[in-house]
Amino acid sequence: MLVKRKSGLVAVLIVAALTGSLLNSSPANAATSYIEGTDAAAVMFNPLMVNDFSMQMSQEDFDSLRYPNVNWEYEGDWRETQMSFTMAGKIYGPYVVGVHLKGAWGSWRDVTGKAAFKIKMDAYVPGQTLFGVSRITLNNMVQDPSYIHESLTYRLFRALGIPSPRTGYANVSLNGINYGLHLNVETPNKQMLKRWGVSSKHLYKGAVPYFPDFYSGSEWMFAIESGSETNTADLTNFLAINELEGDTWWNEMSKITDMEMLTLGWATEYFTGHWDGYVLNRNNYFVNFDDNGKVLLLPWGVDQTWGGSLDYGSSPALMTNKCWAYERCLETYRQSMAKVARISKGLDLPGMSRNISIVIKPHIASDAFGPGIHTAEANQNYLLWRLREQQTVLNSIVKPYDTTLASVRVNGISYNPGQQVYLAPGTKTVSLSVTTSQASAKAAIQPMGTLRHGINSAWVVVTSADKQHINSHKIPLYVYTEQVKKSTISFNANSAVPTFSGLSNTGVLGTDALGSINLTLDVKMLKSKTVTTAKANALMANRVKYLLASLSSRGIKPTKVTQTLVSTGSANNLTVSATYMN
Numbered sequence: 001m002l003v004k005r006k007s008g009l010v011a012v013l014i015v016a017a018l019t020g021s022l023l024n025s026s027p028a029n030a031a032t033s034y035i036e037g038t039d040a041a042a043v044m045f046n047p048l049m050v051n052d053f054s055m056q057m058s059q060e061d062f063d064s065l066r067y068p069n070v071n072w073e074y075e076g077d078w079r080e081t082q083m084s085f086t087m088a089g090k091i092y093g094p095y096v097v098g099v100h101l102k103g104a105w106g107s108w109r110d111v112t113g114k115a116a117f118k119i120k121m122d123a124y125v126p127g128q129t130l131f132g133v134s135r136i137t138l139n140n141m142v143q144d145p146s147y148i149h150e151s152l153t154y155r156l157f158r159a160l161g162i163p164s165p166r167t168g169y170a171n172v173s174l175n176g177i178n179y180g181l182h183l184n185v186e187t188p189n190k191q192m193l194k195r196w197g198v199s200s201k202h203l204y205k206g207a208v209p210y211f212p213d214f215y216s217g218s219e220w221m222f223a224i225e226s227g228s229e230t231n232t233a234d235l236t237n238f239l240a241i242n243e244l245e246g247d248t249w250w251n252e253m254s255k256i257t258d259m260e261m262l263t264l265g266w267a268t269e270y271f272t273g274h275w276d277g278y279v280l281n282r283n284n285y286f287v288n289f290d291d292n293g294k295v296l297l298l299p300w301g302v303d304q305t306w307g308g309s310l311d312y313g314s315s316p317a318l319m320t321n322k323c324w325a326y327e328r329c330l331e332t333y334r335q336s337m338a339k340v341a342r343i344s345k346g347l348d349l350p351g352m353s354r355n356i357s358i359v360i361k362p363h364i365a366s367d368a369f370g371p372g373i374h375t376a377e378a379n380q381n382y383l384l385w386r387l388r389e390q391q392t393v394l395n396s397i398v399k400p401y402d403t404t405l406a407s408v409r410v411n412g413i414s415y416n417p418g419q420q421v422y423l424a425p426g427t428k429t430v431s432l433s434v435t436t437s438q439a440s441a442k443a444a445i446q447p448m449g450t451l452r453h454g455i456n457s458a459w460v461v462v463t464s465a466d467k468q469h470i471n472s473h474k475i476p477l478y479v480y481t482e483q484v485k486k487s488t489i490s491f492n493a494n495s496a497v498p499t500f501s502g503l504s505n506t507g508v509l510g511t512d513a514l515g516s517i518n519l520t521l522d523v524k525m526l527k528s529k530t531v532t533t534a535k536a537n538a539l540m541a542n543r544v545k546y547l548l549a550s551l552s553s554r555g556i557k558p559t560k561v562t563q564t565l566v567s568t569g570s571a572n573n574l575t576v577s578a579t580y581m582n
Contacts, residue, residue, distance in 0.1 A: 032352075040131045051086060053119070053138065053182075055084075064079070066112060072103055102117055116139050138170065139185050152387075154299070155352065167183055168184040215242070215243075270310045272309070306386045308386065309390045335401075342437050403471035428450050432458055456479065482581055485509065488576070493571075510551055519557075
């Protein structure tokens, strides 16, 4: 099953000559957006926009970033730096931040070459962030002459539900030197995981120089990114579980991690050709333990992908081999391969590649440290061919045993399999139908009882055409409850500055409304007899502005806000009636 990776510029140029200019075959779709998330930082990770990071440090600190003062094994201390960020023509900063170099064996460069950088926003100013982000990672992409691999690969991981970084692009300069186009990669840390609803008590990194696997006694090989530097009992316990075999190993692993998500990660590494990850090189991965001790593996360092898929049944890694030796886990892995094939096809990664390449083309052309526009275009054309080839190969492999669902319809509306379906308050029953990915597979929808408010589950059992593979799919159905919450937000007299209790009540309202839909706010304030209507309206507007800004910082945006002056109550309070569904 091994698909051999093409390497070298000769192969790239041959493909470009055969296919013509695939890169410029269609204009970028202006309506396309790859921005994910509602947090303030989402706009930073837009692969269809190139921003700018401009940095200035002392000459002494700049000189200290030359080899041998620093190297790939020693990033050095944070250097105090003035940093400004420009997005869509607007300049943010300057900020006083910490900066040092980034990279490993193949990608590390000092400041005499195309250096990669890490920025610590709060190194010198406690609590300082950029759009809520405290750590910024700027990859130099020296091992990816297409400039696109990471954006595509991380998007696929994210689409599969695996917490992974978002990406954007930026030109980077330091002390007046333009280091060219970089990838702004969301830093894997507590902040990133929180956006996925995952806590982080301990975060480890598996990487060079030790290439650690999960054997007992190998704790010292893992770098500790966050959490206790001395108590690694969570990792020790996980290593002990991986000493087990068969049923016992599967049962214990299932208690501590999501086995489908684990195998999805492996299958994605094979599909994308991520030879420098866990499954083939035991490198470039994070291990997160949440507050409950549950384990999650996160991908990293995916720049050297899309050179051909790996052999889906070969790995030196401990966990993959334990999985393949146990039939239930092997079947989970097979179905994960099928899910990767379906999700990847639906993402239209070739289209994303073309859209990004058009946006970054002028920036590649002006990148003095890069491979040059002709080399980049040749690699981008080769990437398009590889995307299609690797998709075709995986489709053919999984076809005989694919028991995934292609689509779900609830009350006549189409949804992606696994997507939570939200239903109106009071819904008791639904009409459910499904389509299997394998045309000849059989789907049996299990009987459902009466739906209740909150989360419900419908189940579908799919049997492959050869009747050798069976898979159960859960379709989450969430029935909303209509809510009405009343709050009193108090302010200092004649001011838009809230009192302590006003701050507290605003926080409670935000917590109640988090994750809600169709939020409407009916806001009332007393018009004092001693204040004109115009002044009262202006004061209320400023107070409402504070309230909306507070909610917006938590990703809450009301669909409608009404403001009314009334004749009863207190001129120092906003009486807020919030109506929403959750």
